[in-house]
Amino acid sequence: MSKIKEKSTNNQNRKFLSNCDMTYAVEVIGGRWKILILVNLANGPLRYSELKRKIEKVTERMLTLQLREMESDGIVKRTVFAEVPPRVEYEITPIGEKLVPICLQLSDWGTLHRETTKNSL
Amino acid sequence: MSKIKEKSTNNQNRKFLSNCDMTYAVEVIGGRWKILILVNLANGPLRYSELKRKIEKVTERMLTLQLREMESDGIVKRTVFAEVPPRVEYEITPIGEKLVPICLQLSDWGTLHRETTKNSL
DNA sequence: CTCATTACGTACATTTTTGTATGTATCACA
DNA sequence: TGTGATACATACAAAAATGTACGTAATGAG
Numbered sequence: 001m002s003k004i005k006e007k008s009t010n011n012q013n014r015k016f017l018s019n020c021d022m023t024y025a026v027e028v029i030g031g032r033w034k035i036l037i038l039v040n041l042a043n044g045p046l047r048y049s050e051l052k053r054k055i056e057k058v059t060e061r062m063l064t065l066q067l068r069e070m071e072s073d074g075i076v077k078r079t080v081f082a083e084v085p086p087r088v089e090y091e092i093t094p095i096g097e098k099l100v101p102i103c104l105q106l107s108d109w110g111t112l113h114r115e116t117t118k119n120s121l
Numbered sequence: 122m123s124k125i126k127e128k129s130t131n132n133q134n135r136k137f138l139s140n141c142d143m144t145y146a147v148e149v150i151g152g153r154w155k156i157l158i159l160v161n162l163a164n165g166p167l168r169y170s171e172l173k174r175k176i177e178k179v180t181e182r183m184l185t186l187q188l189r190e191m192e193s194d195g196i197v198k199r200t201v202f203a204e205v206p207p208r209v210e211y212e213i214t215p216i217g218e219k220l221v222p223i224c225l226q227l228s229d230w231g232t233l234h235r236e237t238t239k240n241s242l
Numbered sequence: 243c244t245c246a247t248t249a250c251g252t253a254c255a256t257t258t259t260t261g262t263a264t265g266t267a268t269c270a271c272a
Numbered sequence: 273t274g275t276g277a278t279a280c281a282t283a284c285a286a287a288a289a290t291g292t293a294c295g296t297a298a299t300g301a302g
Contacts, residue, residue: 021231022156022224028234030151032290035143048249059291064250074238084299085248095237098230103143105223110142113149116216117195153260169279180261185280205269206278 028073028099033058033066035103038092041076042100045091075099149194149220154179154187156224159213162197163221166212196220 029035033055040046040054052063067090070076075096081087092100150156154176161167161175173184188211191197196217202208213221 021235022160022228023231024235025227025231026147026151026156028231029147035147039143049247052249060250061252061292062290065290074234080249083248084297085246086250086298088249095234098233102223102226102230105226106146107143109219109223110144110146110149112219113195113216114142114145170277173279181280182262182282183260186260201279204278205267206276207268207280209279 028075029103031066031069033062034070035106037063037066037070037090038075038096038099039103041090041092042097045079045089047087047089051090070096149196150224152187152190154183155191156227158184158187158191158211159196159217159220160224162211162213163218166200166210168208168210172211191217 029038036055036058037051040051046054048063048067051067052058052060055063058066067076067078071078075093077091077093079089079091081089150159157176157179158172161172167175169184169188172188173179173181176184179187188197188199192199196214198212198214200210200212202210
């Protein structure tokens with residue numbers, strides 16, 4: 001906003017102003033099941049049915065939908081094996097990996113927040 | 122899940138299993154306008170109309186709704202001054218502050234992700 | 243021949259989120 | 273007396289997300 005010469009807080013402000021990337025990131029992980037999927041894949045690839053079992057409450061439809069979105073967002077990779085019965089494996093992509101530590105921080109924050117607010121609210 | 126003695130990767134798994142906190146955190150920041158509000162408040166308190174001006178596309182209704190939710194989630198504080206015309210200021214709470222750096226990381230990730238995928242997708 | 247398994251697809255219903263439009267109280271100022 | 277500013281509220285509508293129920297192809301096991 002301010003035109004040209006400014007120092008110290010300017011880097012911060014830059015980031016604040018490029019908020020689209022932030023909103024964008026939240027959209028990418030914002031689905032009801034996406035971060036659960038992400039962290040479940042953090043230990044290595046899993047097939048569809050394994051994911052289904054790990055995330056008990058998700059329906060097949062939702063699991064499929066979220067995986068497809070994550071795939072087209074480039075954070076998971078889908079591999080089909082030509083077998084019968086079918087076998088499909090999902091794994092995190094390198095850029096998806098970079099989300100994992102952030103998710104863990106969110107988890108920590110969530111824990112902290114719960115502990116904090118259970119006393120005050 | 123596994124009952125008792127396990128070492129190395131166990132801490133990781135613990136975190137992964139406490140995924141509720143993660144989901145919870147995503148819900149807290151998941152509203153369409155919440156992180157924008159958050160980072161706009163990161164430099165100090167703002168009044169309603171100032172927020173409105175900074176986040177141009179938000180409607181008054183949405184701004185109010187999101188602020189109310191953030192208030193009841195304990196990440197922003199609302200202060201009413203008994204003046205006419207009315208004056209209401211919003212500021213981040215200490216625990217809300219702790220979300221800011223995480224949001225910035227998300228922003229960075231978003232930037233990176235865009236740069237990466239614009240070539241490959 | 244029948245049944246189970248796997249990884250989905252599809253139609254439809256419900257819920258949640260977001261948006262649009264309009265109204266309101268108070269007071270200062272012209 | 274009329275107008276503008278502020279920080280909302282409220283009714284209604286549209287859109288997006290999520291859920292429910294059921295179907296499907298291929299094949300090996302019994």
